[in-house]
Amino acid sequence: MDSFPPCNMLMAVLLPFLCCLSTAAGGKLLVIPMDGSHWLSMKEVLGELSSRGHEIVVVAPDSSILIDSSGNYTMKTYPVPYKQEEMEELLHTIGTTSFSELPFLTRFLDTWENFRKSSAMFQAACSSLLYKKELMKFMEESKFDAVFTDPLTPCGQIVALHLSIPTIFFLRGIPCSIDIYAAQSPSPPSYVPRLFSFSTDHMTFPQRVKNLLISISEYFTCSIIFSPFERLASDFLQQPMTLTQLLSHGSIWLKRTDFAFDYPMPVMPSMVFIGGINCGRKKLLAQVSECLGEVLAVIRVHGLCEI
Numbered sequence: 156m157d158s159f160p161p162c163n164m165l166m167a168v169l170l171p172f173l174c175c176l177s178t179a180a181g182g183k184l185l186v187i188p189m190d191g192s193h194w195l196s197m198k199e200v201l202g203e204l205s206s207r208g209h210e211i212v213v214v215a216p217d218s219s220i221l222i223d224s225s226g227n228y229t230m231k232t233y234p235v236p237y238k239q240e241e242m243e244e245l246l247h248t249i250g251t252t253s254f255s256e257l258p259f260l261t262r263f264l265d266t267w268e269n270f271r272k273s274s275a276m277f278q279a280a281c282s283s284l285l286y287k288k289e290l291m292k293f294m295e296e297s298k299f300d301a302v303f304t305d306p307l308t309p310c311g312q313i314v315a316l317h318l319s320i321p322t323i324f325f326l327r328g329i330p331c332s333i334d335i336y337a338a339q340s341p342s343p344p345s346y347v348p349r350l351f352s353f354s355t356d357h358m359t360f361p362q363r364v365k366n367l368l369i370s371i372s373e374y375f376t377c378s379i380i381f382s383p384f385e386r387l388a389s390d391f392l393q394q395p396m397t398l399t400q401l402l403s404h405g406s407i408w409l410k411r412t413d414f415a416f417d418y419p420m421p422v423m424p425s426m427v428f429i430g431g432i433n434c435g436r437k438k439l440l441a442q443v444s445e446c447l448g449e450v451l452a453v454i455r456v457h458g459l460c461e462i
C-alpha cells in the first residue's frame with residue numbers, strides 16, 4: 156500500500172518537535188495511551204521513535220486489552236477499579252453498535268450511551284493514575300520532554316499540565332468537535348457541518364437550522380459525557396477547567412483521518428492529517444480488514460450507504 160505514506164509524514168512532523176525539546180540526541184517521551192484499536196497505530200509510531208533513539212515510557216492500566224510490553228519501550232502499569240472483561244464487553248458493544256442495522260435514532264442514542272459508559276470507565280482509570288503516588292513521583296522525577304497521548308481520554312493532558320510539559324495529541328477525533336474548538340479552529344454552524352448532519356459546507360437554510368440545533372444538542376450531550384473528566388481535572392489541577400480548556404494546551408494534533416473522508420472544516424496549522432497510519436501494519440489480511448473497517452465506518456457516518 157504505497158499510497159499510504161503517512162508514517163514518514165508523521166515522523167517528519169513529530170521528530171523535529173521531539174529533538175528540539177531535548178539537548179540530548181534522543182528525547183524522553185511519556186506515553187499515556189488509550190486501549191483498543193487506538194493503541195495499534197500508536198504502537199507503530201513508538202517502534203519507529205524507539206529505533207531513532209528516543210527513550211519511551213508507556214503508562215497504562217494493568218487490565219489493558221491490547222496495550223502490551225515490548226522491547227521498544229518501558230512499560231509501567233497501575234491498578235484500575237474494573238476488570239479486563241468489562242472493558243472487552245464495552246468495546247464489543249461499541250463495535251456492534253457501529254455496524255448495527257438499527258434505525259438512525261436508535262443507533263445515535265446507543266452511540267451516546269456507549270460514549271458515556273466508556274467515559275466513566277476511562278475517568279475511573281485516570282483517577283487511579285493521578286492518585287497513585289509512587290507512579291506520579293516517578294513521572295515527576297523522570298524529566299520527560301513531552302507527553303504523547305490520545306486526547307479522547309484527556310488523562311495525558313492532565314498529567315502534562317501537572318508536569319508542565321508539552322503534549323502531542325494522536326487522535327481520530329473527539330465527539331462534539333471538541334478537538335476543533337480546543338485547537339481554536341473556526342467552526343460556525345452555518346458553514347461547518349456537524350457529525351451526523353449529513354450536510355456539506357453548502358447548506359440550504361433548513362440545513363443550517365438543523366446544523367445549529369445539532370451543535371446546541373452537542374453542547375449538552377458532551378457536558379454529560381465529559382463532566383466526570385472535567386471534575387477530575389479541576390480537582391486535581393486545583394482550578395476549574397472544561398475539557399476544551401484542558402485540551403487547548405495541546406501543542407500538535409496528529410489526526411488519524413483523511414481530510415477527504417471528513418466533513419469540510421477549516422483547521423489550524425497545528426492539526427496534521429495522518430490518515431493512512433491506521434493501516435500501518437504490513438500483514439496483508441489484517442491490513443485489508445483494518446482499512447475496510449475504517450472505510451465502512453466512514454460510509455456509515457456519512458450515510459453514503461443510502462446513495
Ligand SMILES: *[C@@H]1O[C@H](CO)[C@@H](O)[C@H](O)[C@H]1NC(C)=O
Binds near residue numbers: 227
Ligand atoms: C520495535 O519497533 C520496530 C518498528 O516498528 C519493530 O520492527 C520491532 O519488531 C519492534 N521491536 C520489538 C522488540 O517489539
